[in-house]
Amino acid sequence: MDKAAVIGGGSWGSAIAILLANNGYRVSLRDISKEQVTEINDKRTNSNYLPEVKIPEAITATTDLKEAVKKAKLVVVVVPSDAIRKVAEELSGLLAVDTVIISATKGIEEDSYYRMSEVLEDELRSELHDNIAVLSGPSHAEEVSKELPTTVVAASSSRLLAEQIQNIFMSDTFRVYTNPDVVGVELGGALKNIIAIAAGITDGLGYGDNTKAALITRGMAEIKRLGVALGADPMTFAGLSGIGDLVVTCASEHSRNRRLGFKIGQGKSLDQALDEMKMVAEGVRTAKAAYQLAGREGVEVPIIKQAYQVLFEDKSPCKAVNELMMRGKKHEIEEVVQNKDNW
Numbered sequence: 001m002d003k004a005a006v007i008g009g010g011s012w013g014s015a016i017a018i019l020l021a022n023n024g025y026r027v028s029l030r031d032i033s034k035e036q037v038t039e040i041n042d043k044r045t046n047s048n049y050l051p052e053v054k055i056p057e058a059i060t061a062t063t064d065l066k067e068a069v070k071k072a073k074l075v076v077v078v079v080p081s082d083a084i085r086k087v088a089e090e091l092s093g094l095l096a097v098d099t100v101i102i103s104a105t106k107g108i109e110e111d112s113y114y115r116m117s118e119v120l121e122d123e124l125r126s127e128l129h130d131n132i133a134v135l136s137g138p139s140h141a142e143e144v145s146k147e148l149p150t151t152v153v154a155a156s157s158s159r160l161l162a163e164q165i166q167n168i169f170m171s172d173t174f175r176v177y178t179n180p181d182v183v184g185v186e187l188g189g190a191l192k193n194i195i196a197i198a199a200g201i202t203d204g205l206g207y208g209d210n211t212k213a214a215l216i217t218r219g220m221a222e223i224k225r226l227g228v229a230l231g232a233d234p235m236t237f238a239g240l241s242g243i244g245d246l247v248v249t250c251a252s253e254h255s256r257n258r259r260l261g262f263k264i265g266q267g268k269s270l271d272q273a274l275d276e277m278k279m280v281a282e283g284v285r286t287a288k289a290a291y292q293l294a295g296r297e298g299v300e301v302p303i304i305k306q307a308y309q310v311l312f313e314d315k316s317p318c319k320a321v322n323e324l325m326m327r328g329k330k331h332e333i334e335e336v337v338q339n340k341d342n343w
């Protein structure tokens, strides 16, 4: 039985560990919380992050990173984005050269604006760089852990590596596609969290389904514009890690980003809303990075800008929506207009 290590034993880390255990791996699940590790090993539950789910016997939790990755063929990094650099730094000397390394974290690093796989590359020694890949897509842990049908994408510039990851994770309830566009897959997964916060805000304000459809559609236009400026293939955003993940995160009762936005729409401050969250809402950090990145690239991102101002500049959510509605008149899709003669 091959060994896999999962670094980060929160909701998504635990769900990934369950997927791997169900696919025949012996899994070492590493978390920094001693209480969580003890609960998983003694009670086979992770009540704060994945209640109602039984953790299989093939999973052993540990706080010891070295122990977790020892002899592991596969290491999945699934910690919050602000912890990934430290984890990668600690991992660098511990991994064998043929270890497959997967980032399942969704975010953009503050200040460097690195994608998560770029942070891994930056910290892991160079002979490991070709082994780094990304797993992303519409995949709420609560549903994956209950084996509800889910589809995701394995992204790597190496087709062989992407297909290896496809083989590792595929099951009759977890379908994995491959995609060579690592930039697009990672940016789709990170940027949709900002739009999901905005969708939560409009839900909190009591606005309706039309408003949400507008946010999803125009939010995707922004994700695509910024993504393409950063080197993504625009077609990727029509896929699972693009529109797929955007729709699920804006609509799902499970989404932490949407939930955080809802609290803000109901009048809470960002600090109050964050205090009430047990789990990470990556869209907060990503909103800052994406707003600054868009400024650097000269890309227009009106929804991301309003989300940033509501989160960090104390702007009222109602005023933000009003400013979006009252922007100058636009064509819907510039490329369509350009393709029409004499229009």
Ligand SMILES: NC(=O)c1ccc[n+]([C@@H]2O[C@H](COP(=O)([O-])OP(=O)(O)OC[C@H]3O[C@@H](n4cnc5c(N)ncnc54)[C@H](O)[C@@H]3O)[C@@H](O)[C@H]2O)c1
Pocket (backbone or CB within 6 Å): 007, 008, 009, 010, 011, 012, 013, 014, 030, 031, 032, 033, 036, 049, 078, 079, 080, 081, 083, 086, 087, 104, 105, 106, 107, 139, 140, 141, 142, 278, 279, 280, 282
């Ligand atoms: N929850 C989901 O459904 C889901 C699905 C897809 C992707 N993601 C992404 O996965 C990432 C992790 O999210 P999550 O939902 O599991 O978060 P979470 O808030 O549920 O759990 C985070 C876990 O990471 C642990 N942790 C923090 N620093 C650590 C470190 N240095 N080493 C080991 N563990 C550490 C915490 O103790 C906690 O158990 C995020 O980027 C998120 O966007 C989440």
Ligand SMILES: O=P(O)(O)OC[C@H](O)CO
Pocket (backbone or CB within 6 Å): 106, 137, 138, 139, 140, 193, 196, 245, 248, 249, 254, 255, 256, 257, 258, 280, 281, 282
């Ligand atoms: O619960 P959220 O908002 O962090 O979203 C989780 C996943 O990214 C959904 O695919």
